[in-house]
Amino acid sequence: GAYRTYQQGALVAEGSSTPASVAIEPSEMISVTFKVKLPPNSIPGVPIRVAGNLHQLGNTFADLDGGLNTLAARMPVLQPGEDGSYEMSVQLPAGADLRYLYTLGDGFWNTEYGPDGRVALRRVVLPDTDTLLQDEILTWSTPETTPVTFDIYIPEGTPASDLISIQLNPLFGWTQPIPMWRLTETRWVYILQAPSGILDTLSYRC
Numbered sequence: 552g553a554y555r556t557y558q559q560g561a562l563v564a565e566g567s568s569t570p571a572s573v574a575i576e577p578s579e580m581i582s583v584t585f586k587v588k589l590p591p592n593s594i595p596g597v598p599i600r601v602a603g604n605l606h607q608l609g610n611t612f613a614d615l616d617g618g619l620n621t622l623a624a625r626m627p628v629l630q631p632g633e634d635g636s637y638e639m640s641v642q643l644p645a646g647a648d649l650r651y652l653y654t655l656g657d658g659f660w661n662t663e664y665g666p667d668g669r670v671a672l673r674r675v676v677l678p679d680t681d682t683l684l685q686d687e688i689l690t691w692s693t694p695e696t697t698p699v700t701f702d703i704y705i706p707e708g709t710p711a712s713d714l715i716s717i718q719l720n721p722l723f724g725w726t727q728p729i730p731m732w733r734l735t736e737t738r739w740v741y742i743l744q745a746p747s748g749i750l751d752t753l754s755y756r757c
């Protein structure tokens with residue numbers, strides 16, 4: 552989305568070569584503000600991220616066995632507002648076809664769910680001017696969800712700047728690491744809420 556789509560036609564004559572000159576122009580960047588209201592059962596203090604199909608929202612097109620390419624550590628984190636909502640602003644290309652969702656993990660683990668029990672993937676074509684996207688998250692889980700808590704103690708002396716992540720393998724391959732939540736200098740936790748109901752066996756590593 553950093554460059555505008557370029558398209559042209561060419562008339563190719565038989566037995567001759569036809570040079571094609573391709574020139575792309577940078578997209579105009581706009582400020583997009585995400586403002587979201589959380590469901591009542593949200594865990595206080597847990598980072599809320601925005602996952603999307605643009606590089607600025609974590610999509611880095613990595614080649615992984617698990618088939619997932621959205622890096623949680625690269626996703627922007629929303630900040631709590633005075634009215635109880637969470638928000639953040641980011642520069643995105645005007646005219647981009649944006650697909651996004653809110654998450655406590657990445658684009659697969661711990662995402663928001665809609666009234667139909669499916670992942671609440673949102674879509675908007677960004678305008679040419681700065682814009683505000685106001686959303687409301689209905690729930691972080693599905694009816695069959697049984698939360699799984701990972702409570703990890705790390706060695707004393709671990710640099711305070713280190714980020715402890717958890718990596719999950721639901722049998723089809725290791726997915727991208729997800730940052731855990733710091734409780735103390737040596738204790739980190741992560742609560743997996745969804746889609747745990749569809750998984751019979753789950754491997755993990757930190």
